[in-house]
């Protein structure tokens with residue numbers, strides 16, 4: 001990432017948090033000759049940062065690299081009038097892909113948080129939670145109370161709503177399978193996990209769940225160095241047989257400062273498993289009247305470490 005002459009990043013590019021470990025309401029980050037200089041405003045407490053006084057005041061070389069996958073279009077247009085700009089988004093994506101053990105520990109800590117919260121959630125007596133929205137707010141509140149924040153709005157999808165992969169929680173709580181997709185963010189690093197609960201599932205639905213869980217567990221065991229991610233995806237599609245038509249998204253995605261980042265974990269991916277990858281394995285089935293998804297976040301550091309550990313055994317949504 002430092003081989004480019006000069007790279008300029010602007011908030012809300014998540015790479016700034018990746019490099020500095022800090023969140024700014026506004027900042028410009030300049031990487032030049034191995035140094036990182038952060039320009040921030042008085043809205044944030046300034047420490048080692050320089051004061052940002054506008055682009056005009058910045059001394060930049062005539063050619064700069066920009067992360068076009070995260071840059072504001074207006075800034076891009078303004079800067080490209082004054083400088084020769086080159087897109088360095090691929091380089092930044094690859095650079096952020098490799099996670100150190102310290103970074104993986106942050107994801108693990110975030111994962112531990114949602115593990116514990118969901119463990120407590122299924123011990124709530126019936127009647128405590130009256131809707132999907134209630135459940136979402138209960139879980140998010142617990143995340144905040146543990147000093148973290150939700151990595152994304154928690155998904156709670158009950159009955160027919162579980163057939164929509166990114167359902168927005170409503171004031172309903174339907175019987176049938178209940179899908180909960182929850183992740184926390186610790187020190188900037190996200191976790192991502194989905195579990196299913198039984199709020200009155202029929203035998204067919206339980207059989208499908210057991211089948212999907214078998215496939216998910218086997219896929220995790222297939223992870224080793226240099227395995228193409230598309231091979232993992234294709235294994236799931238083959239195992240699902242006729243049901244593959246109901247598996248409507250990618251097998252997973254990389255996780256880090258952003259919930260979705262490199263590597264790609266899909267049938268179109270050209271990435272292979274590398275040391276330092278953090279990614280999810282989340283096969284799902286989405287039918288007209290219900291859906292199922294099981295998702296874990298993994299870290300590969302020579303062997304596979306499952307960072308999300310909440311039980312995958314199908315259990316009742318509430319304490320009976």
Ligand SMILES: [Mn+2]
Pocket residue numbers: 192193253280282295
């Ligand atoms: Mn996910």
